[in-house]
Structures are given as structure tokens and as C-alpha cells.
Amino acid sequence: MAKKKAKKDSVGRTSQPPKPAVAPPDDTNQPPKGAGYLTVVMKAVVLLLLTYGMAVYKVSPSTGRNLEATAESSEKETLASAPPTATPQSESCDHRFRSLLPMAADAKARSLPLMLHRNGEPEACGESTVGEFLEELLKNFRAYGCKPQLDKYRFEAMLTATLHRIMAKNNACHSMETYGDQTKGLLGYCDSGEDHTPILLDHDKLVPLGSKDGSTSLPCHFHTREGLRVTQAKWFSDLVRAASSGENKCEGDNATQTCTATPREAHLYAVPAGRVFMFAPSHVGEIFHLPHVTGASSKAIYLEVLSLKPRVFDVFNFFSRAESKELVDRAIAETSASHRIKRSTTGAGAASLNSKRTSESGFDTHGKTALTIKRRCFSALGFDEYEDGFSDGLQILRYNVSKAYNSHLDYIEDRTGELKHDYDSAGTGGNRFATILLYMSDLGENDGGETVFPHGIRSHIPEEERITKEEALEQLRASDQGSVLEPGSWEESLVAVCRSKLSVRPHSSRAVLFYSQHPNGSVDKNSLHGACPVLNDQKYAANLWVWNTPRDGFAGSPIKKKFRNNGASVAAKNLKITGVFSNSGTDPRMDRAELFYRDQFWGKLGKGDPVLKVNTYQGHVWNVKVDGNIVKTWEISEENGEKQEMTV
Numbered sequence: 001m002a003k004k005k006a007k008k009d010s011v012g013r014t015s016q017p018p019k020p021a022v023a024p025p026d027d028t029n030q031p032p033k034g035a036g037y038l039t040v041v042m043k044a045v046v047l048l049l050l051t052y053g054m055a056v057y058k059v060s061p062s063t064g065r066n067l068e069a070t071a072e073s074s075e076k077e078t079l080a081s082a083p084p085t086a087t088p089q090s091e092s093c094d095h096r097f098r099s100l101l102p103m104a105a106d107a108k109a110r111s112l113p114l115m116l117h118r119n120g121e122p123e124a125c126g127e128s129t130v131g132e133f134l135e136e137l138l139k140n141f142r143a144y145g146c147k148p149q150l151d152k153y154r155f156e157a158m159l160t161a162t163l164h165r166i167m168a169k170n171n172a173c174h175s176m177e178t179y180g181d182q183t184k185g186l187l188g189y190c191d192s193g194e195d196h197t198p199i200l201l202d203h204d205k206l207v208p209l210g211s212k213d214g215s216t217s218l219p220c221h222f223h224t225r226e227g228l229r230v231t232q233a234k235w236f237s238d239l240v241r242a243a244s245s246g247e248n249k250c251e252g253d254n255a256t257q258t259c260t261a262t263p264r265e266a267h268l269y270a271v272p273a274g275r276v277f278m279f280a281p282s283h284v285g286e287i288f289h290l291p292h293v294t295g296a297s298s299k300a301i302y303l304e305v306l307s308l309k310p311r312v313f314d315v316f317n318f319f320s321r322a323e324s325k326e327l328v329d330r331a332i333a334e335t336s337a338s339h340r341i342k343r344s345t346t347g348a349g350a351a352s353l354n355s356k357r358t359s360e361s362g363f364d365t366h367g368k369t370a371l372t373i374k375r376r377c378f379s380a381l382g383f384d385e386y387e388d389g390f391s392d393g394l395q396i397l398r399y400n401v402s403k404a405y406n407s408h409l410d411y412i413e414d415r416t417g418e419l420k421h422d423y424d425s426a427g428t429g430g431n432r433f434a435t436i437l438l439y440m441s442d443l444g445e446n447d448g449g450e451t452v453f454p455h456g457i458r459s460h461i462p463e464e465e466r467i468t469k470e471e472a473l474e475q476l477r478a479s480d481q482g483s484v485l486e487p488g489s490w491e492e493s494l495v496a497v498c499r500s501k502l503s504v505r506p507h508s509s510r511a512v513l514f515y516s517q518h519p520n521g522s523v524d525k526n527s528l529h530g531a532c533p534v535l536n537d538q539k540y541a542a543n544l545w546v547w548n549t550p551r552d553g554f555a556g557s558p559i560k561k562k563f564r565n566n567g568a569s570v571a572a573k574n575l576k577i578t579g580v581f582s583n584s585g586t587d588p589r590m591d592r593a594e595l596f597y598r599d600q601f602w603g604k605l606g607k608g609d610p611v612l613k614v615n616t617y618q619g620h621v622w623n624v625k626v627d628g629n630i631v632k633t634w635e636i637s638e639e640n641g642e643k644q645e646m647t648v
């Protein structure tokens with residue numbers, strides 16, 4: 001396969017953006033407690049059993065996860081281990097199955113290899129055929145009562161059960177983690193255990209699978225190579241159709257594009273319960289087309305792999321120049337103290353100035369374009385639903401000449417261990433796992449401003465042409481390109497790193513995606529990155545940090561065990577309330593009113609300002625300020641209903 005030349009280009013632990021409209025930062029105001037991991041697993045098991053009239057189970061007091069059959073049931077089997085065979089209505093059932101998955105009757109499609117991958121792994125861990133998969137799926141379909149409509153959780157449970165059984169023959173796709181149960185095959189991979197399964201917001205909807213020994217496992221979710229979550233039969237049909245037609249796979253853009261026929265194989269990527277999808281690149285220059293992600297123009301959005309270690313991707317056609325201009329214009333026009341562009345800070349919690357981050361930044365939490373782009377980022381990252389709490393606000397960055405951000409990590413390190421939020425993403429905690437950095441400026445080859453990855457190799461340049469940091473420094477000093485920097489400064493040294501290591505040059509409407517975590521949630525120190533000093537011109541960019549669980553302060557964010565009350569849930573959810581704030585325009589004292597979530601600026605609420613709609617929760621406190629003074633306070637109470645209107 002022709003490898004396309006990668007771009008000649010070159011990426012922080014940073015300040016926390018303003019807090020959201022939802023769960024506040026202290027424990028007393030966390031969402032109602034109650035449904036812990038154990039409780040939600042129990043609930044889901046009970047639901048499954050009630051729904052399908054299978055065995056009645058009780059929870060073992062020792063682990064809370066192993067379930068055993070009671071004497072009330074002679075039928076111990078559940079979906080994962082031995083699905084029942086034909087039901088009396090099997091003929092109409094088979095017919096229904098074929099209408100859901102038309103390729104079930106197509107010999108050519110049935111003969112296609114079906115490859116299963118673990119999340120983020122380019123090599124398949126197991127192989128079967130579409131035909132064998134469909135046969136097994138049909139059994140499960142019958143066992144599930146031939147329902148014409150399967151909700152996504154039931155569908156995913158069926159996929160897990162089916163794939164588990166066909167992979168079991170070769171004991172393929174079991175967990176590779178030291179804490180994983182290798183004897184449980186795919187189920188041991190899909191359910192990484194209580195200590196390694198972050199509880200996401202939909203956790204209680206997962207349909208656990210039972211097995212002969214009475215234990216239960218949470219199901220995986222499955223994605224295509226491009227990240228689309230396969231939540232219904234149609235997506236699986238589309239996947240098989242594309243594979244059997246051997247649709248062309250194209251690499252590169254327009255002039256440099258080369259296309260090769262896709263191998264006639266269908267690939268599925270299994271993601272354990274509670275984890276997030278990650279792309280599985282195999283080589284630098286590899287392309288991932290994302291037809292399911294809607295951009296701003298007809299140009300197709302695609303990724304090109306820039307580096308495997310760290311995992312870095314160039315993202316093409318991700319947003320339009322018009323969107324870029326809207327973001328910049330809005331950021332420049334913003335006047336509120338919390339959101340306007342000002343000298344950047346770093347640090348979780350109390351943010352402080354950092355001499356090695358000299359950029360300026362502001363937040364766009366509410367702009368229409370910012371919200372559209374946030375949703376697009378989620379879709380590109382393989383989320384099938386947008387969840388506000390899984391990302392920070394879009395941060396708008398400005399670098400004038402000589403400004404830079406020294407190399408740093410985007411994930412948050414809990415150095416003292418005293419933070420309430422559980423940042424241990426390798427366990428049940430949540431942290432930033434992916435960064436999408438959007439460029440809103442075009443910078444020339446010698447203008448600086450690249451995003452640099454000091455642990456990344458400049459693989460787009462032939463090895464013999466790569467230079468060392470020392471050589472780069474010498475060359476810089478011999479030219480006048482570094483004249484805006486002080487000799488011997490960290491900025492000058494960073495330029496030398498930028499010219500000797502992987503760096504991405506800003507191109508308007510293009511973006512860079514990189515991961516701060518490995519697919520199992522452990523942090524990736526190789527994701528170290530920085531913003532190279534701008535040597536000429538000006539750089540605008542925007543970054544979105546995306547989390548593997550709701551972030552601190554949002555409903556369902558993981559809280560360290562020692563801070564939980566009475567075993568309170570890490571994902572307890574309370575009633576989501578829509579708060580609608582408006583200014584009637586009748587009280588002149590409110591003409592310059594502003595809305596604050598506690599002390600965090602939320603939006604303008606003056607005369608003529610648009611209505612502000614927020615997701616909020618029990619106990620949240622909203623303040624209206626005029627000229628910095630609180631003039632009105634609302635505390636959200638569930639008693640007042642799911643939609644609450646407040647007018648000044």
C-alpha cells in the first residue's frame with residue numbers, strides 16, 4: 001500500500017475551565033447517593049431475569065459480583081453460556097432475523113472473515129466468519145424472544161454473548177491485563193472487574209451476561225474501525241456490506257490520493273464496559289475516513305496517523321473557515337471576566353500563572369459554533385451520544401509573537417492524593433483521555449507555533465534528514481528566525497525540540513487528535529506536548545479536552561472511596577432539571593444582570609439578552625449579579641419539577 005507523505009508539521013496540563021451548570025465541586029452537593037457498582041449490577045441482572053423469565057439469582061455476599069442460582073431454578077443457563085434452541089415460533093423468528101440482517105441469506109457475505117479486536121489494537125485477537133457469527137446470533141435472538149426491536153444495550157449484550165461463544169473455541173480475545181480473568185474468554189475482557197470498571201452514566205442500563213458457574217459479566221460495546229458504535233443490526237449489515245463489496249480505501253488528499261481495495265474482511269473492535277473507544281492505528285500515514293461524522297462542508301472528514309507512540313492524528317476537513325472565524329470573533333468580543341481572552345493559567349482547582357505558559361486563553365462554553373464543534377468531536381471520538389460532562393469547555397488560545405506553552409501533559413495528576421475527584425483512570429476514575437486541538441490560523445514553515453510531541457519521531461522526514469536538538473539550536477542561532485527570543489531561554493530551547501521532534505504546523509480548519517491515555521485507561525506519559533513559540537505572525541487555536549468519565553463537578557463524576565458517604569455511588573444520578581433563566585426587561589435594576597453558577601460566570605442575563613437554558617441538579621445554587629453584587633439567588637429543588645423557569 002502506498003504510504004502517503006505525512007504533513008511537515010508538529011502539541012498540556014492546564015487551567016481548569018469554569019465550572020459547569022451541573023454538580024458542584026463539593027461532596028455535600030454531589031448527586032444523591034445510593035446506586036453503587038454492586039447495586040447497579042444487581043438491578044440490571046434483576047431486570048434481565050425478570051424480562052426473560054430466566055433463573056432467579058442472588059448476589060454472593062463475598063464479592064457482590066458472583067451470582068449463583070437458587071433452588072427455584074433448574075435452568076441455570078443464561079445468554080452467554082448456552083442459549084436455548086428453537087422456540088415454537090422459530091420460522092417467523094428466522095424470518096424476522098433475516099429482515100434485520102439480510103446478509104444472513106447471502107452465501108458470499110457469510111463466507112467473509114469476521115475479525116475481532118480489543119480496543120485500540122490493530123491486530124485482531126480472534127477470527128471467525130460472518131456466517132458462524134450469524135448462526136450464533138440467531139440462537140441468541142431466539143433466546144431473547146425474537147424481539148423485532150432491540151435496544152442498544154440488549155443488542156450489545158447479544159453481540160458480546162455471540163462473540164464470546166465463537167471466540168471461546170480458541171480461547172481468543174481474553175483479557176491481557178494482569179488483573180483480568182483469562183479463563184473467562186471475551187467476557188473476562190469485557191468486564192474488567194469492580195476495580196477497573198468506571199461507572200458511566202448509563203451503567204444501570206447494561207445487560208449483564210450470566211454463565212454456567214453462576215457468575216455474571218458486563219458486556220462490551222463494539223465499534224467499527226472508524227469508531228462508529230454498532231448499536232443496531234443495521235450498522236452491522238452496513239459493515240458487512242462494505243467489506244463484501246471491497247470498497248476502496250483511499251489514503252491522502254486530492255492530488256496525492258492513492259486508493260487500494262479494502263481487504264474483504266469485517267472488523268469489530270470490542271471496548272470493555274465503562275471504557276471509551278480509541279482508534280487502533282497500525283502505521284504512520286494510515287487513513288481513517290469518518291463518514292458518520294458530519295462536518296461543516298461536503299468535504300469528508302478523515303484522520304491520518306502521524307505517530308503511534310504517542311498516538312497522534314492529523315484531522316482533515318474537521319471544521320470550516322467560517323466556523324473558525326466565528327470562534328475567533330466571538331472570543332475577541334467576549335467581555336466577561338471568566339470567559340474573555342486573558343493570560344493563560346495552569347493547574348486544577350486554584351489556577352495560577354505559569355511562566356512557561358505565556359499564551360492567552362478564554363473559554364467558549366455556550367456559543368452555537370463551539371457546541372456544534374464539541375458534538376462533532378464526540379462523534380469523531382466514537383461516542384454515540386454527546387454528554388456535556390465528558391469535556392471541558394472549548395478553550396480558545398491566542399499566541400502572539402514569542403508566546404508559547406512548554407511541554408506538559410493534559411491529564412491531571414493528583415499529587416497530594418487529597419482531591420475528592422478520582423483521577424485514577426486506570427481504575428474506576430476519570431481523567432482527560434483525548435485532546436482535539438483545532439487550528440484557526442495558517443502558519444508558514446518558519447513561523448513557529450507548531451504543536452510539538454517531544455517523545456514523537458519525525459517519521460515524515462527521511463531518517464538521514466532528521467536533525468538533533470543541538471543541531472536545530474545551532475541552525476536557529478545561525479538564522480534570524482529566533483531573534484524574537486532571548487538566547488538561552490526555555491522558549492529558544494523549545495524551538496530546537498520543535499525542529500528535531502514530531503511537530504504539527506497549524507493549518508486553519510485542520511485539527512490534531514492525540515490520546516493522553518492507553519486503551520485500558522492508564523495514562524500515557526508519551527503524550528507530553530507543548531506549543532512552540534510563535535516566531536512570526538499570530539496563532540489562534542482551540543482545544544477540547546475529552547474525559548473518560550464525567551469530569552469533576554458533573555453528575556456521575558467518580559469520587560474517591562474515602563470521600564464517599566456510606567458507600568455512595570460513583571455514578572449516582574439525580575434528576576436532570578432544565579433551568580430556564582430570562583430577563584423580562586421590566587426591572588431596570590436588572591438591565592446589566594449576569595447569571596453565575598455559584599461564583600462561576602455562566603452568561604449574560606441583562607435586558608434583551610437571550611434566554612439561558614442549563615442542565616442543573618438538586619441543590620445547585622444560581623446567583624444573579626449586577627455589577628458584581630448578588631441580587632438574587634435560586635437553589636434548585638427537585639420538588640419544583642423537571643423544568644424550572646426563573647425570571648428577573
Ligand SMILES: O=C(O)CCC(=O)C(=O)O
Pocket residue numbers: 011012013014397405410437449450451452529530531532541543
Ligand atoms: O497550542 C498548542 O499547540 C497546544 C496547546 C495545548 O497543549 C494546551 O492548551 O493544552
Ligand SMILES: [Fe+2]
Pocket residue numbers: 011012013014408409410529
Ligand atoms: Fe496541552
